[in-house]
Amino acid sequence: MPAIKTGPSGKKKGRRARLLVIAVVLLLVAGFGYGTYWSVSTVRASFPETTGSLKLKGLSGPVEVKRDGHGIPQIYADFDEDLFRAQGFVQAQDRFWEMDVRRHMTAGRLSEMFGEEQVESDAFLRTLGWHRVAKQEYDTKLSARTKKYLRAYSEGVNAYLKDHEGSALSVEYAALGLSNDYTPEKWTPVDSVAWLKAMAWDLRGNMQEEIDRSLMSSRLTPQQIEDLYPDYPYDRNRPIVGAGSVSGATKTFDPKGTATRSQSGADADADTAAGVAAQGTRTQLSSLSKTLEDIPALLGPNGNGIGSNSWVVSGKHTATGKPLLANDPHLAPQMPSLWYQMGLHCRSVSESCRFDVAGYTFSGMPGVVIGHNQDIAWGFTNLGADVSDLYLEKVTSDTYLSDDKQVPFTTRKETIKVADGSPREITVRSTGNGPIVSDRNGELSKVGRQAPVGDAAPDRGSGYAVSLRWTGLAPSKSMDAVLGLNAASDWTSFRKAARDLAVPSQNLVYADTQGNIGYQAPGLIPVRGKGDGRHPADGRYPAPGWDSRYKWTGYVPQSALPWEFNPSRGYIVTANQAVIDQSTYPYLLTEDWGYGARSQRITDLIQSKIKDGGKISTDDMQTMQLDNSSEIAELLTPYLLKIDVKDPYVREAQKLLEGWDYTQDADSAAAAYFNAVWRNTLKLAFGNKLPKELRVEGQCLRVRPADDSGPLEDLDGNARTVRECGERAPDEAQPDGGDRWYEVIRSILRDEDNDWWKTSGTVRNPGDRSRDELLAHAMSDARWELTAKLGKDADTWSWGRLHQLTLKNQTLGTDGPGMVQHLLNRGPWNLGGGEAAVNASGWNAAGGYDVIWVPSMRMIVNLGDLDKSRWINLTGASGHAYNDHYSDQTDKWAKGELLPWAFSGRKVEDATSDTLALTP
Template identity: 30%
Template structure:
C-alpha cells in the first residue's frame, strides 16, 4: 500500500511539475512580445533619428526632424503596444475574420464584404491631400519597422494572441488606416437599424399612429405625419418571421442604442475664472480591453499636439495643441437610408429604377474560413447602394416577396477625405482654420467642439444628404428605391451644417442632444442620442458665473440622473406613502421599503447606493409591462428604457396612457396599476439575484464596467486574466454615462461609455489632463495593461503637458529610431 502511495505522490508531483513547466513556457513565449522601451533601433524608412519618450503612464512623446518621421514614430509606437488590436481592426474592415475564427464570424465578414469598406478605402487613397498621403505612408512604414523587428529578433510574434490565432501579418499600407476610419463610421451609425425597427413596430401595432409613443421624437416642433409602412408595401407580411444572425463580439455594427454617444462643452474667457478658454470632451464607445483609445503626443512642424489616437490611424482625434483644443461628439446626422428594391419578375438579376429595370452591379468575393471550405459571396449594388442580406437588422421581416433591401450611406464612397480633414484640424492654429479644414470631412458625422485662446465654437462636420421634399418616408422608414423622389441628390452645402461660434452666453456644449430644429428636407436628423443628459448639463453650467478646469471635471464626472428626478414623481404619484401596514416579508411591505428608499433619494447614481438599482430595475420592468402585450416578441428589441416614452404614457400625451391597459385582460388597468405591478416585478428580480436586504444593495455590483478582451475574454477560466471589471457609478442618462447592456443575465452591466476623458485649460495649458479607461498596452503581462483603469474608475486623470523636459524627467524609457 505504501509503495502505491509513493507512486501516486510521484505521479502527482510530476503532473504539478509539468503544469509549472507549461506555465513557465507560456510566460516565456508571451513575455517575448513585451516591448523594450529603452533602446536604440536601426531601421529603414527614416530621414533622421526619432525619439519616442515614454512618460510614467507609458504615453509616447514623439520627436523627429520632420512630420513624416514623427508619424513613422507613431506607427512604431502603436505597433509596439497594440499590434493585435490593429490587425483585428484591419481584418474586420477587410471582412477576413473567419480566416482566424472560422464560421463563428462568417456573418460579420459577409456583411462587411457587402459594404466593401476596404474597396472604398483603397479608392480614397488617391483623393487625400499631399500632406495626408505622406503621413499615411510614413505611418505605415513605422508599423512595418516594428513588424520587421519582431521577425528579426523573434519577439513572440508581436502579441500573445498571435500564438493562439496564428496567421501571417501582411505589411501595413495606407489603405488599412483609411479602412479603419470607415470602420468607425459603422460603429457610430444607427439610423439604418432605427428605420427598420420603426417599420417593424408599425406593422406590429394595431394602431400604427402609436409608433410616435414607443419611438418618440425628441421635444420640439413636430413633423408631418408619415405613411404607415404597410401603405408603402402592401404585400409585406405583418407578422413575418426571418432568420436573424446572432451577434459576435467582434461585430462592429452597434446594437440599437449604442451607435455612439459623447459629451463636450466649452467656456469662453469671460466665463472662465482664470480668463482662458476651457474645453472638456469624453467620446463614448463600447468598452474593451485594451480600450480603443491610445494616448500620444506628436511634436509636429506646426507645434506639439497631444490627446487620443486610435491605433491604426495617424491622427490625434481629440486633444489639444498650444493654441487649439478640439473634441468630438456624435452628431446623429441622418446619413443612412434603407431602400426596398423591386426585382424584375422575369429576371432577378435586374431591379427597378426610375428609368426601368437595370442589372445589378455584381462581383464575386471569396471568403476563406478556418477549418472549413471557402465560400463565394455574390456582392450586388444598386444605384442607391449595396444590397444587404435579409438576416441583418431584421430586414427580412420588412422586405416583401420579390424585393431586396439596399442602403445609401455617406461612408460608402471612394472620395472620402475624412482623414485629410482630421490631420488638417490637428494642425490648425485657430477655430477659424479648424472649421475650414473640416470642410472635407465626410463620415461619420460629428459635432466638432473647438476652442482657441480666445474663441469657442461648435460645428457639425460630415456630409448631410440632400433629400427631395416629396420623399415618401422622409428617410424615417424604408422607402421604394425605384421612385426618383426618394433618392438622394448629392449633399447639402457645408455652410448649412449647424455652426455656433462665439455665443453670447460664453458657453456651449453637446451631449448628442438635438442641436437644431429644421423642417424636412433641411433637417439634420429626426433621431438624436440624448434628451436627458443635456438637462443636467444646463443646470451645472448655469449654476456658476465662471468655470474652472475643476468645475468642468466635476461636470464630466456628475452622476445625478435628471431622468430619475423627473420620472419617479410621475410613475409613483399614487404610490408614495400609501398602503396599509403590512407584515414583514409580504410583497406590500417590500414595496413600502423600496418606495421609502426612493422617496428620499436625490437621483445620484452612486455605485455604493441601493436606490439606483431599485430605480433601474423598476423602470425596466415598467417598460416591459407597458409594451409586451402590444409588441409581442418585438418587445425584446427595446432593451433600454426610453424616458420620453415613459413620460408620454404617464402624462397621457396624445392619449399615450392607453399603453397601460393590458389588451389581453378583461379589466381596464390604470397606469398606477402597471407601476405597482412593475415595482413588484423588479423587487422579485432583485431578491432572486441580490437578496431581500434592499438597504444593503450596491448599484456598483450590478453596474460593473466590462472592459473585456473581445476574443479571449469569453473563454472560461482564462477570460478573467484578460478582462478588467470594475464597480462604477453613473447610468444610461447621467453625464458620467455608463450605458447598460440591457440584456439578461446582466442587464445593468456598464458596457459603453467614456473610454477617453480630457479637460483642456488654455489659461494654463500644461495643467490640462486626460485619461483612458484601461492602460496604454494591449499586452496582458504589461504593467501598463490596466494601470490607468483604477484612476479612470475613481475619476482621476494624468497630466497632459507639451513640455518636453517634463516628459523626459518622468521617462520610463526612450526608444531611439535611427536611419539604417
C-alpha cells in the same frame, strides 16, 4: 477590437477545437501547469522595448520616444514623416494584435484568422465594401501630403513586423499559430483609411430606428408608433445652436440670421409611411436587424445609445481667464481601450515638421483624433445625422425595377479565404441605391413563405430585397480632415479642416489659446427627394427603391451646416441633442436626435455655476463629468411615492425612495430600486406590446409572427428547442430605457387612464387598468427581482452591485474558455451613473443592468496652461494582457480620477520614466 461571434451551430465544432488549442497555449504562457520559465520569457518577448536605442529604417533624423509612468508615449522628431513613421512603430509595439484583427474586420477577412465561423460576417462586410471604398479614397481623394504620412506610418508598422513574429509579436500569435498557419502580412495605407469606415458604421445614425418602426407596424397603429417617437422638446432641452438661418442665394449659414420655416423634412404621414414600409418586408427587416447585431461593433452596441459629452466654456466664465474644454465619448467598453494616448511633437514647428499635438489616437491610424496642439483644442460628439436609408427593391434574378424599367444589377465576385477551410465565393449585387444587403443572410430563404404582398421576384419569393444607401460608401477626404485638425492653428484653419470630415458626421467643439470658443457641424448629409406626395422621403421608414422620387438628390452644402463662434452666453454644450430647431432649418438633418437629457443637465450645471459672476475651474469641469443625476427619477419618483403600497415587503423598498436626491451613486440602494422599477415599468407598459415576431433565440428564429410561444427553426428550417438554440438576445424594438423613453413617459404621465398604462390579463389576474396600478405592479416586480439578485434586506442593496462593468478582450475574452477569459479580461467594477446621465455608464433596460457603454476616456483641456490639462483612458496603453500598462488606468477611471497631462517639453521630460532612441 471586434467581438468575434460564433456562427450557426453547425460551425461550432471547428471553432471550439481551435479555441481549445489557443486556450491551452495561453494557459501555459500565463504560467499555469508546467513550463513557467518558458511562459514568462514568451510573454515578455512581446513587450515593447522602451529604453536604449533601435534603428528604424527610413528615418531622416533621430527620434525620441519618451514614456511616462503609465507607458504613454510622447514622440519627438525633426520631420513630420519621421513622426508618423515612429507612431506606426510604437503603436505596433503596444497594440499590433488589436490593429491586425481590426484591419481584417474592416476588409471582411476575419475568416483568414479565425476560420469558417466568420464567413457570414465577412460576406456582409464585403457586400458593404469598406476596404474597396477606402482604396478609392486613397487612390483618388486624399491629398499627396496625407498619402505621404500614411505611407510613413505603414513603413513604421512594417519595420516592427520585420523583426517580430509569433510570440515576439504578441502572445495571441503564438497561440493562433498552433491552430492555423496564419502569418501577418504587411500593413498598408488603405488599412489605416478603412478604420474610418468602421468608425462611421457604428455612428451611422437611425438605421435601427428605420427597421424598428417598420416592424412595429405589425402590432401597433400608426399613432401608437408616433407615440413612441415623440418630437424633440425644443422648449425644454436647448439645441446646440439656438438661432441662425441659411441664405437661399448663397446657401451659407449665418448664426445671427433670422430663421424661416424648414423647406424639407415635412411631418410624416404615419399611416401611409408605415404602409409603404410594411408591405412584404417584415421578415427581411427582422433578419437584417439580426445581421446588423452580429456584425462586430467596434464603438458600441450596433450604434444604439452611442453618445458623448463635450462642452467648452469661455474664459469670461472660468477661473483661468481662458477657455476650458471637456470631452468624454461614450463607446463600448473594450480590452484594451479603443483609444491610445500619445503625443506627436516636432522639435521645431515649421513647414517640414508641422505638428505639436497630443491626445487620443486610434491604433492603426496616423495622427490624433481628439486632443489639442500648441494653439487649439477640439472635441467630438456624434451628431446623429440620418446618413443611411434602406430601400425596398423589386427584383428578378438579374434585374431590379427603377421607375418603369428593369435595370441590370451591378455585380462583383468576392472570394473569402478561410483558415483551415475552402475558399468561399459570393456575388455582391448593387442597385443605384446601393448594395443588396438582404442577400447576405441565410434567414432570408424564408422570405417567400411569409411576405404577404409585393410583385413577383423569383429569387425573393413574393417579397422585396433590401438595399442600403449610406454616405460612408462614397469616397471622401475624412483622413485629410483628421490630419488637418492636428495642424490647425486658429478658427479659420480649424473650420477648413472640418469641411473635409465627411463621415462620420460629428459635433466639433473648439477652443484656442487666444480665448475663442466655437462649434462646427461637418459631415456628408443627404438631401432626399420629396416622395410621391403621400409618403414623405424623410428617412424614417424604408423607402420604395423603384421610385426615383425617393432617391437622394444631393448633399447639404458644407457652408449651410450650423456653426457658432464666441456666442454671447459664453459656453457651448454638445451631448447628442438636436443641433438646431429642425422646424426653422431648411435641410433635414435627422428625425431621430438624442432627446437632450444629458445636454440640458450639463447646461444647467454650467448656468448654476456662473450665475452671479461665478467662475468655473478645472475641478468643476471634472465634477460635472461625474454627475450621476437621473432625470427620469426626478420625474417619476414623486408618482411612485404617492402610491399606497399595502404589501409591507414592497413598502420596505418604496421607503428607499423617500428623501432620495436622484443621484445614482454606486453605493445607493435607492438608485438600485428605482432603476429596477423603471425597467419593469417599461416592460409592462410597452415591452409586452411591441413586436415579438421572428424573435432571435441564439441560432434560431421564432417563425410565428407576434407569438412568443411560436415554434423555433434553425437557419436550415429544422425544428429546434430553446435549449438547442441558446440564449435569446433582447429584441431591438424593446424599450432600452434611454431618454427617448423619458419623453414617452412624460407625455402620458398625467393621463392616468392612457391606454399605454393598461395591460392584458387573465381571469385570475385582470391586468393593470391605470397608471397607478401599473406603477404598483412594477414596484412589486422590482422588489422581487432585486430580492433574487441582491438579497432580502433592501438596506444592503447597491446600484453598483447591479450595474457592473467587465472589460473583455474582444477576441478570446468574449468567446474563449472560462479560464482564458479570466486571464484576458478584467473586472468587474461596480459603477455609479447610468443611462442618459452625464456620467453615462449605459445599460439596456431590455437586457439587464450590466454596463454596455461608458465614457471611453475623459479629458479636460486648460487653454490657459496646457500643462494643467487632465486626461484618463479606460484601460491602459498596452494591448499585451500581462503588461503593467494593460489596465493601469482603470481603477482611477472608475473612481472618476484624471491624470496630469504634460505637454511642454519641460513637463514631458519631468514625467518621463523611459526613453527610447530611434535612429536612421
